[in-house]
Amino acid sequence: MVRDYPARGAAPPGLSGWKLAVVLLVVQGVGAQKVRVEEELEAYPTESIDLRCMFIDGGSSTKLTQVSWIWEPVDGQRDNIAVFHPMYGQSFPNPAFKERVVFLHNDLRNPSIKIKDLRMSDAGRYTCEYATYPTGNEQGTTTLVMLAKPKNSAKAETVRAGSRSVVVARCEALDGKPAATIKWLASVGGNHSTSTTNGPYGTVTVRSEYRLVPTAADNGREVTCMVEQKTQERPWTQILKLSVEYPPTVSIEGYDNNWYVGRADAVLFCLANANPAPNVTWTSASGSLPNNVEVDDNKLTVRKVDDAVNTTFICEVRNKHGASRHQLTTFVIEALEDPSSAGVVAGAVIGSLLALLLVATLVAVLLTRGRRQQGRGFPSSGDSLATGSSGGSNGADYGNKARLLFGGGGGGKNGSGANNNGPVYTYREGCDATGTLTEKPNNFHHHHLHHASAGDPPTAHDILLCSDVGEAERRKFQLDDSMEEEEEQYDRFVGGGGNMLPPAYHPHRAHGGEAQMDVYLDDDMESQRDGSVISRTAIYV
Template identity: 30%
Template sequence: MDSVIELFSLSSLWLVISTGAYADSGVTIYMLESVTGYEEQKVILPCQLTTSLTDLVVVDVTWKKSGATLNLAVYSPAHGTHYPAEPNSSRISFKHPTVNDATLVITNASRNDTGIYVCRWSTFPKGTISRETALEILDIMPRTNRQLIILAVIFIVLLLGLMLLTEIFVKRKKERVEAAERDASGLEMDECHRELVYASLNLDGQKATRNGPSEENIDSEAVVYGVVKHQLRSFFFFVCKLQRGVEAFVRASGISAASEASIVPVSMDNKDCFFHFKMTLVIWISSACIALLSVTCGKNVTVDESLSALVGTEVLLPCQVVNNSTIVQISWTKANQNKSLAVYSPQYGISYSNKLYSGRIAFRNHSRKDGSILINASELQDEGNYSCQLTLFPVGIQSKAISLTILAIPSNNATPIPTEAGVSEVPVATCTSANGKPAASIMWISNLPGNQTSNQTKNEDGTLTVTSQYKIAPNSSNNGQTVMCVISHLATNSTDTFTVELSILYRPEVTITGYDGKWSERDITLNCVAKANPPATNYSWQGLPEGLQSEHADLLIEKVNSLMNGTWACEATNIIGTGRAEVVIRLQEKGANSADAPGGLNTLHIVIIAAVILCVVVIALILMLMKRERRMKETSVHLDDFSSQTQVEQRTVYASLNLNRLLNASAQREHFHDEERTVYADIKYNQS
């Protein structure tokens, strides 16, 4: 059964060899993109290298399963083979290891063998070249399927053997057939009918029923050959016709040149047609086997270390050997580039083949323990993922991935944006971080309510420019206020802070100073004060009396008189607009403010009058209080006298108030007001 699987794997390889190849400047690796196997069966993973370079040397071939720590198999032309993952097992082995063939064989496969397998070739001076194949191990092949495959293989083998015997027989009788053909009538027919003409001969000695040669022109031996040939070639006639149909279908459907080239021209003879049928049969059987392979090939990259450097500086990419393995070769590659950057072999020396790093890359020590490289004057294009391939024996190829990031320090600045005052939100300040890598981060700090917007642009050299604007609804009070822009960048690991003074454009806001209502007789100055951005450039006074005029902000009045009464105005203008202010002037003749003037009351008079009125009110209150106090004293004296007169006869009595008497007594006492005030009640009492 293993031989059956191996046969299908090898047949499939030649069919897909054109699609599973990796080419790099004269070096080609042939592999299957995917392979399907079954548990407890043998699996073959082909990996072959061809090259047109005469100076290319293969120093090592390593197989490794993606995600595994140890390599599966290592082949070195100088040291032989080794199997680090299973050193004491014969389950994994090279089929026939050479400098051009590293095909791997896995016997007694299991589901754990499913995965991505990487075949890496260490070459000098090209460096490491690798390809991947996806292996899927299915459950144990069903018994029915295995039986069918065995029967199919037996049938094919028998068929091929039968064809081979026929070829041998044909070769021995070829000369006699050619002689018989020369005697024939020379009928022209296609290759598929050519020999069947003689198969219709009558063995009883009758003449041919078709257009073949007569009985007299063919000896008995030729007749016997013709009958035998008919019996053996009856199937071939069908096959030859089938071949012609296949050939026509292939040409009509536009199959690849590799498959079409395997079909021989129509003008071939019977022997070529028969051989071509055998090859075509193998190819189509192989195609059926390949149609069963369905494994998705994935790639898994592990980054062991991340580095960053400023553009223009020197960068060290470390790669050192930490064990006692023998170094066969060290090579550096960069992702997405076909050529190796640098290759060091203790046997063959050093090679730098990548022109992008010409003169800028070198091994630091290129010793058996250190494969670190230096990149001088780093450029932005140097950013990417680098891989150090250490080819060791017996360990095999060990890889170390390094991610390199190139940083560029940006140029930063912040400026105000002159903006007219209004109700809409507009940009008033801008902050820019140009030509940096990666992009800078910008934030605003302000007491003014507003919002910020940011925009990022990628430059041709790969750097980034970030522009941020701060927006508010500006008014005149915002002019001269400040906002802060803070720029942070990874390259400097710090922040830059810029203070921006806002420039809000607005028309003049005008006020007139210098008039307080107490002008002296002469040399008075009025000032037209205009607050504006930009400053006012033109002033004009309006409503002035005759003889007064000015084209400046200041108005000088040499002599003051009442004829100047009125409303004066000043207008100031800038590029935004015009502002206006007014002042009302009220002046009187000399002496109009004197205290003797009729009807003329000044503030002093009002204060004096108010003070006199206040004093009168206070004196009146004092007199009223004194009079009340005197009355209260008189009442107290009367009560004391009454109390002293009744003290001798004082006793405890029960008294009742005679209200009728009180009413009468009140009527009789109307003429005695002074005494009535001292009498409080008449008491009637009975003495016991």
């Protein structure tokens, strides 16, 4: 018996509305489980993509007749692009896909396809639909999303400084899918606005403008456009330098207030601040520049300063937005000194200082030496050495003391006419049995003097050798092996004429022993008013 059912869409007898809804969901779920597909795929133009489909009903009661792929670019439009029949084979009814679609497997239960050379127009829903018996059609749907990388660009607009807000930079992302997002990074205090435009196949173009009130100080400052979009691995950025044009301002620099006559290569610079760069013109108060002046763009050079450049220089700059000028008056002065002699003067001063330092060093050395030589003389122990001419006192009692006498052979009352090269008289008592006054000649180097006879009186060296002279008294006489300095002093004494006083005597011990002892003049002697010389170290009673 056949039951009569109400028209399509009406609920069967005995089923309420909510019960019917549950039945439909169960049937739809069972159908979805039989045909397995991917829910959504993303792809880019010119690429290839695989659309997978598989019938998974394990029962043998369902018979598969054929499978078809249906493309829905928009709602309500269905185009069959590929069909597979176990007996009749493959078919591609849509010409737009005929050369680009292929079945991956020649199997009714796995009718997956590949679409090559994708286009933005290929976006839409692709349904894998089975014709089965006895349950009817079974299907699964995959949504293909075509993505498009935007074409990004940014640029700065050339504007003129003013008082109103204008667009100074633009940034855009063309034909992106999905739509891109544009951000600005800047420190100039402006603002931005963004607009979008829909393109074909779901693409979107996004544009953004950056605006501010431009000033001369904003020229060259930086703003950054940043574009973010799904197809980009990282945000796209571009740094822009603002271009703000303004009329010029100018100044002249380089003058040092030291333009003296004869100075070479004095330079002035005309410094202009403008955008675009201005043209520079140099003139003077008289109109034309002096002959000794050369101009190279903003640089003015005076080859040699003279009275002709004692004038006012004028620098004028001009661009398309305006002009500006500045002037500078230069004063030429007389040269006080040749700058080239500065090195010579400095050298002379340094040389003088070094010479003074050398002289001071020599003086200090001589003074130190003089003090040391004075320290070599020893004061007598209450005794003094008497010297004189032949008219001196006779018969004095000297005891065991030695008396060293210097005098001339024919001396007068005051010792005038005394022979400076006269003999040396010493009195020896205790060492000589006679105890008489003997004479020993002066043996000066480099001169032939008169030698005394064998009976000459004892020398100062003999006195030193006397056992009666103490060790302290012997130390008063300096014994030195070198005679070079004494010989030079003697040469000066002999060559100075007969009126010069002889230098002091000092006994010196030669390398050959006591027999080679020489008597030498030293500053130990002290000249007297009568012309005689007395040793400060002599001892008498």
